[in-house]
Amino acid sequence: MNYTSNDAQLFYTTVGRGPDLVLLHPTPCDHRFWLRVAESLSGRYRVILPDLRGHGRSEAGNGPISVQKLGADVVKLLDVLGIQRALFGGCSIGGYALYELWREAPARISALAFCCSRPQADAETNRTKREEWIAKIRQRGTGDFVDAMLDSLIGPTARQRSPERIGEIREMMQAVKPEAVIAVQQGLAMRPDSVETARGIRVPCFVLAGGEDGASTPA
Numbered sequence: 001m002n003y004t005s006n007d008a009q010l011f012y013t014t015v016g017r018g019p020d021l022v023l024l025h026p027t028p029c030d031h032r033f034w035l036r037v038a039e040s041l042s043g044r045y046r047v048i049l050p051d052l053r054g055h056g057r058s059e060a061g062n063g064p065i066s067v068q069k070l071g072a073d074v075v076k077l078l079d080v081l082g083i084q085r086a087l088f089g090g091c092s093i094g095g096y097a098l099y100e101l102w103r104e105a106p107a108r109i110s111a112l113a114f115c116c117s118r119p120q121a122d123a124e125t126n127r128t129k130r131e132e133w134i135a136k137i138r139q140r141g142t143g144d145f146v147d148a149m150l151d152s153l154i155g156p157t158a159r160q161r162s163p164e165r166i167g168e169i170r171e172m173m174q175a176v177k178p179e180a181v182i183a184v185q186q187g188l189a190m191r192p193d194s195v196e197t198a199r200g201i202r203v204p205c206f207v208l209a210g211g212e213d214g215a216s217t218p219a
Helices: 031-041 067-081 093-104 124-140 143-153 156-161 164-175 178-189 195-199
Strands: 002-005 008-015 020-024 046-050 086-091 109-115 205-208
Touching: 002 067, 008 031, 008 067, 020 031, 020 067, 020 093, 031 046, 031 164, 046 067, 067 093, 067 178, 086 093, 093 109, 093 178, 093 195, 124 143, 124 178, 143 164
Parallel strands: 020 046, 020 086, 086 109, 109 205
Antiparallel strands: 002 008, 008 046
16 A cells, blocks of 8 residues: 655555554565564554655655654654554664654654664764765665675574575565665664653653674664
């Protein structure tokens, strides 16, 4: 199903029936990242799975893909579906979007789950690395970037237990257009620090950090 948010047509799908639960995927994946989780919860929740702008079947729109745009996209989706409040979970950039959602629309949130989504803004070294990747992607496409993301984000335990998932996630990542990957990296580099936002959250909140996630450590 599609809806329009500002300058982009965006895709979402739903699984199950019950209280509304919105799950936001990491980059550069799409809504399929959460499908197995959604199916396991479908007997208790209506799980709403959007493709974030620039991912999957969603258009990127114009300019950097900022957390402000992603948060506004989520609010628009709630409005389209007639949802006043929902539960939310986000992984990586999906969690960054939830910090923004809490800043702008806390009344729409009944509970939050952050998966590998640190509240700190990028350090200068991280921004420099993103700029280097942007230059490489402009020259050679996303192949090296996808390989690096897979190496960084999928630890040895996951590779051993679910080797079939590596190919599935690689396919999702390869489907994201180079210009969208660049727009995401630009947006992530400029995202605001959310430490004070996290301290101010006043709904039930679950925080998960992967011990083998090289990009977002438990500390």
